Amino acid sequence: MRFTEKEVRSSKPEVNFASMIDVMFVLLSFFIFTTGSSSNESRLSPNLKVQYGTDAKEDLDPQVIDVSREDGVVVFRVGASVFTTRETLKAAIEPLPREQGLFVRVHGGVDVGSAAMAIQTARDVGFEAVTYVPAK
Numbered sequence: 773m774r775f776t777e778k779e780v781r782s783s784k785p786e787v788n789f790a791s792m793i794d795v796m797f798v799l800l801s802f803f804i805f806t807t808g809s810s811s812n813e814s815r816l817s818p819n820l821k822v823q824y825g826t827d828a829k830e831d832l833d834p835q836v837i838d839v840s841r842e843d844g845v846v847v848f849r850v851g852a853s854v855f856t857t858r859e860t861l862k863a864a865i866e867p868l869p870r871e872q873g874l875f876v877r878v879h880g881g882v883d884v885g886s887a888a889m890a891i892q893t894a895r896d897v898g899f900e901a902v903t904y905v906p907a908k
Contacts, residue, residue, distance in 0.1 A: 835868050837861070838907075839890050840879040846886040862893050873901030880907070 838849040848855045855861045865874070874894045878887040887904070894902045 834875055835865075835872055836875045836877055836905075837865070837890050837894065838877050838879065839882050839887055840907075841881040846882055848890055858889060858893055861890065862897060865894060865899075866897050870898050870900070873903065874899045875903050875905050877905045877907050 836850075840847055840849065845856060848861045850861070850864050853864060855864055868874070876887065876890045876894065878890075891902050891904060
């Protein structure tokens with residue numbers, strides 16, 4: 773019995789381009805998504821200090837609003853003073869110098885709305901450099 777070859781095999785191996793197309797699509801989508809997200813990140817201000825020399829402003833204590841929960845009530849602490857409303861907090865931080873910036877330190881158990889309210893109050897007063905700091 774004689775079997776004949778139905779296909780003639782070529783001497784060149786075939787390359788499957790389906791996997792190559794998949795890899796190219798994944799790379800293309802990666803670069804498209806990362807390019808889009810980097811434009812949003814470039815607008816963030818890092819608030820980093822330059823370590824070239826000392827400045828008179830750096831010798832001052834930082835201006836901090838501590839946001840914490842005491843006895844079930846959210847309190848805002850500026851120095852030794854304690855405030856519970858937005859209006860009293862606003863009145864307390866209005867006389868502070870704005871060039872130095874302001875830190876909002878949020879302790880555990882505080883809802884996001886209270887932390888955002890402290891940041892927005894500082895922005896409304898005129899602070900341009902307001903930095904969120906989670907408490908340790």
